[in-house]
Amino acid sequence: MNRSLHLLLDYLAGGTSAGIAIDVGAHHGLFSRALLESGHFAKVVAFEANPQTYEKLNKTPPTQAGMETVNLALGDTDDELELYSDSDSATASLLPYLEGSQRGAVHSTRVSVKRLDNFLATRPDLSQIRLLKIDTQGNDLSVLRGATATLEVHRPIVQTEYIFLPLYVGQCTPKSIESFMKTIGYSLYSLGDIHISAQGQLAFCDAIFKPDETVMTSTPPYIRIDDNASYEAQIKILTQTCADRLSLINGLTNEVDALRSARSSLLQRIFSWVR
Template identity: 45%
Template sequence: MNPSLSKLLQLACNTDNAKSCFAIDVGAHHGEFSKFLMQTGLFGKVLAFEPNLESYLATQSAVPSQDNCVVEVINSALSSASGMLDLHCDADTATASLLQYDSSYLISGKIKRHTVSVLTLDEYLGANSDLGRLQCLKIDTQGNDLSVIKGGECAISVHRPIIQTEFIYIPLYEGQCSPAELTEALVHLDYKMYSLNNLHVTPEGRLAFCDAVFIPKELDIPVTQKFICIDDQISYQTQINILTEICEDRLNVINVLDAEVQRLNKILNGSHKPNSEKV
């Protein structure tokens, strides 16, 4: 999980007030981030929003509540307006979005459409005002993050949570928000960027997407004049991943060819068997 965000939360959140604070995971998928939030011990409650029924059920199973933290999984999407919308999803459920896939997107399997419930963050928190203070808001909605922020401007202005959103730099979804638009919207709400993490690049080295962490301008986090270069580590890991994929693809081809050679050998050996002598 994001080490930068983990350190930030430890610096910014008070464990003594954990019971009165909560976190929200928008686009929970299978609950990986919700589990991370729960394990920090910094929140009395984690709300996980996941519109895809399959992923919603997976999150419920993967992140059970504990004594010190209640996890509530909500089968709904968040956006700029409430209602019912189509969720677009291919075989990789992690890519599900209220936006349609871009024409250049490399689809994994057949695209399915599910009509799902959509809420706004302001609506939900307005109807659940007894939750306490929202301290962390994670948004990963595959190109629709800006709409989630627009639907939660009031809540963000009141609670001033740490926000993690996703920057997408290449075309993946129709009408996806740009990193510049997300930054502008959060700057307008008096936020500043804290870190970029989980960087993904294309085989050509082009930045594809990453996580961006923003903090309220009034949050004072100390800066130590000691620096660590992480670019090489990211570059090496990317190269390892690419080489691993290439090796797996070539191994699959080798296995197919080997099976075909064995099949042909069996045919060839069968055709060369001597005929049985007649008695």
């Protein structure tokens, strides 16, 4: 969970555990489990469309209490569609890969798709939806459209994915997501987990939206959030600095040991002269 989302949830809930989080595109469940461990939610419902990935979601590690998993794709229709995946299961999408964006051979699997609104209509036990997280590789806008009633009734915090690079055929754009969210009374709150390409171009990030009626007051101090590349560079600098300091300490220790040895030798000579 990125820091902005954690701070926002903590601010709104006062650190209490209540309500439900919906994780669409749960993959192996790392984010779902982080949500439960944060203490902000009593239950997380994790949706994963890929049957093979869904098996891993339930096995490694074992599903914990408060977490429900569903082998289902979400979108803006109730249907069966092709799910495309390559050698990296995290990039699986209902949208075909653009030529050159896939890693290795591409396979497709027929999967069931449902609107979140229709799914929740059959689950009256899932009330008080406080967070809707979506990561469906370019198909997030379709999921949002299929969750319009849920957003209008429950008014949860929403985390979706902004993709800046062309990766999938017909992928939604950050602008299209933000425009849709504005029509249902949501505003962009923060960006997190920002990734860049090897050439420094924006690749993708998390986008967090809050309902317009949720009034937030921003006060200092302000926290600087760097991208992963900056953190890695800082870690390398700190590691080298620590190594240099350790080398200096070892050198000084050796000098102290040498001085002690010389002092001991000198004292022995003095004692021998006195005798």
